[in-house]
Amino acid sequence: MATFKNLNDLAKYLSSQKGTQAITGSNNMMIALKEAADLLYKLLHKQLQAYYDSYTPVDPGGYTRTFGLLNSLRISPITQNGNELSISVYFDQDSATHPSLFGGDAGFTPILINEGWEWNNNIGIHHLSYYEGFHFVEKAINEFNAKNKWGFKITKEGHYKGKKI
Known part of the structure; x- marks a missing residue:
């Protein structure tokens, strides 16, 4: 057990990694963080499935859904x-x-499906030439925030080919 000679020593200890772990119980915090990530993963998966269920793609030359986007979701x-x-x-x-x-x-499909696109190809087919976006990330975050029993803050960050977007 740590002992302190004065308040400055206590403050230094509390701001250290060891002090924070002593107060918060890092194992409990890691369990909570993993539970929260699992919930967000499930909510994103649910929103992506809702996107897939929202329409049947046109067949421009033999297109078949690969579900690559749905299967690309990961937790670090x-x-x-x-x-x-x-x-x-x-x-x-x-x-x-x-x-x-x-x-x-x-x-990069997550950005295209979430944010939408517009392509001037004179075809004018919804989901092929243009799309307003499904905003599945925001929907999942909103649902997460409604269920967030841990008080964690969720941020949306986009990175593609080493660049923040």
């Missing part, structure tokens, strides 16, 4: 930086990048 290991623990629910870039059906650049 918990990391610690000083007194801060973090975990990420993210999309594997290789699995979630889809080749263009028309010879253009590949697209």
Whole structure:
């Protein structure tokens, strides 16, 4: 057990990793963080399934759904930086990048499906030429926040090919 000669020593201890663990019980915090990440994962999966269920794609030359986006969802290991623990629910870039059906650049599907797109191809077909976005990330975060018994803060960050978007 730690002993302190004065309040400054106590304050230093409390701001250290060891002091924070003594107060919060890092094992309990890690369990809670993993539970929260599992919940967010399930909610994102649910919203993506709702997207898939929302329409049947047109067949531009033999397109068949691969469900690559749904299957690309991942949970990172918990990391610690000083007194801060973090975990990420993210999309594997290789699995979630889809080749263009028309010879253009590949697209990072989570961004396209969440945010939408517009392509001036004179075809004018919804979900092919343009799409307003399903906003599945925001829907999952809103549902998470309604169920958030831990008080964790969820942030939406986008990274693609090493760039923040």
